[in-house]
Amino acid sequence: MTALINVVGAAVVDSLSAPALLLAARRTAPPQFAGMWEFPGGKVEAGESAESALQRELMEELGVTVRLGEELQSGSTSGWTLNERAAMRVWFAELTGGEPRPLEDHDELRWVSLDGNEVLELEWIPADFPIVRALLERVATSAL
Incomplete structure (x- = not known):
């Protein structure tokens, strides 16, 4: 059995503290x-923590540094x-x-409102859509 690929x-x-906008990234590849649109990020490399991988990926893909908040729980440890x-x-x-720029894997970045349907109107990668819904529920219920 092949090990699960860990992505962040x-x-x-x-x-x-009061999220109102989400940065969405539009993919350029693969063709499908x-x-x-997706959440920026990428694969965790061998020997790298998930959090370090995310910091590295955001610098490579968008040219930014970030402060990480809480993890958006999926109900699974993976x-x-x-x-x-x-x-x-x-x-x-x-x-x-x-300043976020589409440096790798994306051709457009867009800040979208978390209030209303704007974020839901984007054509998200199918696997990311349930995450978008969970994010909206999380933001609506409390501060991060």
């Missing part, structure tokens, strides 16, 4: 996901199921340095 993602929000081979853990994050 960031729900980059305008404020960890090109043009769809995280949110992406497919039969991969699962993603997602943290709330707030910018601490840099």
Whole structure:
């Protein structure tokens, strides 16, 4: 049996204490996901903690540093199921340095409102859509 691929993602929000906006990233590849929106992040490398991997990925993909908040719990220790081979853990994050730019894997970044349906109107990668719904519920119920 092949080991599960560990992926990390960031729900980059305008404020960890009172989130109103979420930064969504539009993929350029692979072809089946090109043009769809996702949480920025990537694979955890050998010997790397999930949190360190997320910091590294955000610098590589967006050119930013962040302060990580709480993890958006999926109910599984491995995280949110992406497919039969991969699962993603997602943290709330707030910018601490840099201006987000689509440097790798994305062609557009967009701040979308967490109040109303704007975030739900984006065409999310199917595996990320349940995470978006959980994020909206989490934001609606309490401060991070």
